[in-house]
Amino acid sequence: MIADSISLILDKYNHEYHTEITKQSLWGKTVYDLLPEVHIPVIKNYQNSADFYHHVPLVEGAQDAVAILSEKYNIYIVSAALEFPNSLSARYHFIETHFPSISWRNLIFCANKSLIKAHFLIDDMVENLKDFGKSGFLFTAYHNVNIDYPSRLNNWEEILERFG
């Protein structure tokens, strides 16, 4: 997980609906579980806007860790973002700006990550890891904290310890 999109989603939502939802309130659930169902399209519209990714903050430690690991591994960034087609160009530019070691040749947009041949996959969504067995690592995020998963990496520091 390199982009802290949930922080920006909550900022925009709180601003628009005069709420004060914190990231902590997402403990064990996704933003889709938390918000009223009629507001799901609002959240999806944020993510599908052309400029959303120009404002998304980085996940702590991602930038340095990717730079370090790029010297040892051929790293691909696989984004399942095709549900949000208007955001693809900005997502590309987010990678280009913050992760200069990842060229366009190493960026993949693919909703079904099981289709990708890779030695390892680190992902915050359990369903993306289902075909990876022991090569799959769950990256801890608020929404997945209650899931019992055999190989979990809590942050980029732990990723560096495991793969560095």
Add this chain to the structure above:
Amino acid sequence: MIADSISLILDKYNHEYHTEITKQSLWGKTVYDLLPEVHIPVIKNYQNSADFYHHVPLVEGAQDAVAILSEKYNIYIVSAALEFPNSLSARYHFIETHFPSISWRNLIFCANKSLIKAHFLIDDMVENLKDFGKSGFLFTAYHNVNIDYPSRLNNWEEILERFG
């Protein structure tokens, strides 16, 4: 091959430079081989514009064949277009408009097609087929006509005969 992007590239180039380059002149070579090297960025800019794919014509027979084959196969469209990030959204909408059986879950943007797990790959670029062995089929295009390839499909009619 579903999008006849070369036709639109030549139209735009001929219009801009007052030339009369035909598709036939691409027999055995790519547009990058044919044009003066200083004009390569021009061609790449066409392809990287946000609206190029709103005007690209379809390859003959593609639309019907994909609709027919979708009833029998789980078809993915894999585009290597990440060199042209500003075009990604329009490429998505091209698929959405012309190939309604292909949802966003079945669209993949990936420069290196060897990374994709698939039973078959049909592609007009030999380098995209290199890891597919007998499961790879070369789709005939002007630029690849002189390449000796064991399994070639000349058009969508032949694809339907082989897989229908």
